[in-house]
Amino acid sequence: MPAIPASKSTLIVDLVISADEYLKHYKGSVTQVSAFSQDGRRVRFPTAILQPFVTREGIRGSFAIHFDAEHKFVNIVKVG
Structure with a gap:
């Protein structure tokens, strides 16, 4: 999957979190997930924002995390 360009207000992270984890x-x-975005920046965010994406296998995929101008979380969207 090709990298999706990220802007200052959006970070793309690839996550693989097992059901046990x-x-x-x-x-x-x-309570927090720490990951690297596709452009190499470290991002930390509350676990709770991933709840809509949990399956029996856990969480797997690429996610676009959107922030406002004050760097506050706006939403998260599965992109791959």
Whole structure:
């Protein structure tokens, strides 16, 4: 899959989180996800924003995380 260009207000992250690993997030023992965006920036965000994307296998795919001008979370969209 080709990289999707990212702007200052959007970061694209590729995530693979197993169901067992996500269970730690769901139970609250882990509350943040830390990942690198496709352009190499580190991003940390609350686990809760991934809840709509959880399957029996966990979470897998590429996600566009959108931020406003003050760098506050706006939304997340699965892009691949």
